[in-house]
Amino acid sequence: xxxxxxxxxxLKTIVLKLLSENKRMYGYEITQRVKDLTGNKIQITxxxxxxxxxxxxxxxTLITETEYIGxxxxxxxxxxxxxxxxxxxxxxxxxDFMNTMKFLLDIKPxxx
Amino acid sequence: MYRVTEAQxxxxxxDIKQRGVEMEDLQNNLLDHICCLLEQNCKNENDFETEYNKxxxxxxxxxxxxxxxxxxxxLKYKHYYKMKRFLYILLFLSVSYNIYVFSRMGYEYYRxxxxxxxxxxxxxxxxxxxxxxxxxxxxxxxxxxxxxxxRSIYFMxxxxxxxxxxxxFTEADTTLFSPTKSRxxxxxxxxxxxxxxxxxxxxxxxxxxxxGDDEVTNKRVKEYFKSFKNLFFLTNxxxxxxxxxxxxxxxxxxxxxxxxxNDSDKVIYESPNFILNPHKNLSKVFKTLQK
Numbered sequence: 001x002x003x004x005x006x007x008x009x010x011l012k013t014i015v016l017k018l019l020s021e022n023k024r025m026y027g028y029e030i031t032q033r034v035k036d037l038t039g040n041k042i043q044i045t046x047x048x049x050x051x052x053x054x055x056x057x058x059x060x061t062l063i064t065e066t067e068y069i070g071x072x073x074x075x076x077x078x079x080x081x082x083x084x085x086x087x088x089x090x091x092x093x094x095x096d097f098m099n100t101m102k103f104l105l106d107i108k109p110x111x112x
Numbered sequence: 113m114y115r116v117t118e119a120q121x122x123x124x125x126x127d128i129k130q131r132g133v134e135m136e137d138l139q140n141n142l143l144d145h146i147c148c149l150l151e152q153n154c155k156n157e158n159d160f161e162t163e164y165n166k167x168x169x170x171x172x173x174x175x176x177x178x179x180x181x182x183x184x185x186x187l188k189y190k191h192y193y194k195m196k197r198f199l200y201i202l203l204f205l206s207v208s209y210n211i212y213v214f215s216r217m218g219y220e221y222y223r224x225x226x227x228x229x230x231x232x233x234x235x236x237x238x239x240x241x242x243x244x245x246x247x248x249x250x251x252x253x254x255x256x257x258x259x260x261x262x263r264s265i266y267f268m269x270x271x272x273x274x275x276x277x278x279x280x281f282t283e284a285d286t287t288l289f290s291p292t293k294s295r296x297x298x299x300x301x302x303x304x305x306x307x308x309x310x311x312x313x314x315x316x317x318x319x320x321x322x323x324g325d326d327e328v329t330n331k332r333v334k335e336y337f338k339s340f341k342n343l344f345f346l347t348n349x350x351x352x353x354x355x356x357x358x359x360x361x362x363x364x365x366x367x368x369x370x371x372x373x374n375d376s377d378k379v380i381y382e383s384p385n386f387i388l389n390p391h392k393n394l395s396k397v398f399k400t401l402q403k
Contacts, residue, residue: 026144027141027144027145028144028145028148028149031145045170045171046142046145046170046171046179047171047172047173047178047179047182048182050138050141050142050145050179050183051179051182051183051185051186052186053141054137054138054183054186054187055183055186055187058187066140069144069147070115070118070121071118071121071122072116072121072125072140072143072144072147073140073143073144074140074144075137075140075141075144
């Protein structure tokens with residue numbers, strides 16, 4: 001399990017990447033997919049996920065559709081046109097960040 | 113697989129509401145998520161209560177409404193940037209508008225200044241232009257009369273105080289002119305450039321311009337005019353002025369300055385702003401004129 005600080009900083013990127021690979025997903029599905037893909041190493045908490053989803057929806061990155069599952073409502077999230085571009089941008093940014101961190105963390109011990 | 117019943121859905125939704133989550137959208141999200149977890153973890157209906165209590169706790173650290181608080185915070189954060197961008201646009205528009213308004217005000221101020229003739233430079237230009245016009249029209253009408261030497265004083269309106277009128281026009285004959293407007297107009301017309309030129313064929317020494325509706329002053333001015341050799345009393349002030357004033361075709365009122373120009377076209381006297389101090393400088397003016 002990674003620390004919540006690390007996950008919080010990458011949550012948007014994770015959500016956007018997952019949605020770029022799936023047409024639409026609902027909250028629980030996202031948490032389960034992340035859990036499965038990472039072998040339980042990353043567990044997204046509901047307390048972090050839903051505020052992020054709402055914020056992304058509010059800024060127009062995500063679009064939503066609702067479906068009734070019996071008496072309850074399920075909200076599906078998918079990427080908007082801007083969201084698709086943002087997803088690529090976020091993944092590229094994070095890849096660059098990882099390379100920088102890799103370089104930084106690999107080099108530093110050697111210098112010391 | 114276990115299915116959460118409608119009654120349980122109702123129970124969960126009520127519990128979410130009671131725990132302080134007010135956003136309907138968020139309530140539905142949490143409800144569905146909890147139901148999904150319960151359907152995964154419950155084997156039968158008997159497990160519901162235990163599983164629900166276990167499940168709901170994983171949604172928060174202290175209270176469930178913290179999720180809503182976090183959501184609102186993120187939405188506000190988003191709005192903060194929107195608002196910031198809006199404020200920048202507003203600031204830009206405001207600055208642009210102010211620049212426009214101030215430039216417009218400046219322009220209006222300039223025009224107002226010009227209109228009031230309160231700016232010395234503008235006044236001189238207007239005066240010189242007017243004088244040139246006067247000279248050229250004079251030469252055109254009377255080509256044989258030299259127009260070389262002149263001293264000029266001009267003002268508009270009724271700049272003299274009663275005290276000054278007493279000093280300069282001691283022999284006022286109020287019966288000479290009727291104080292009616294038509295007579296006053298006739299008086300002014302009789303002292304137009306043409307009349308003056310026909311009265312005096314010598315070199316123009318002084319040109320005294322005045323336009324006002326004060327018949328008494330007009331009469332006194334005329335008297336004053338008589339006491340100077342070759343002094344021309346020009347009532348039709350507009351013939352002296354050019355440019356902006358004539359374009360406006362408006363009545364000229366008030367005067368900011370008195371300027372006296374000598375034979376070499378040099379300004380030998382300029383009064384301070386006449387509007388601010390309309391009467392004090394006349395004595396000095398006439399003394400200068402008499403030199």
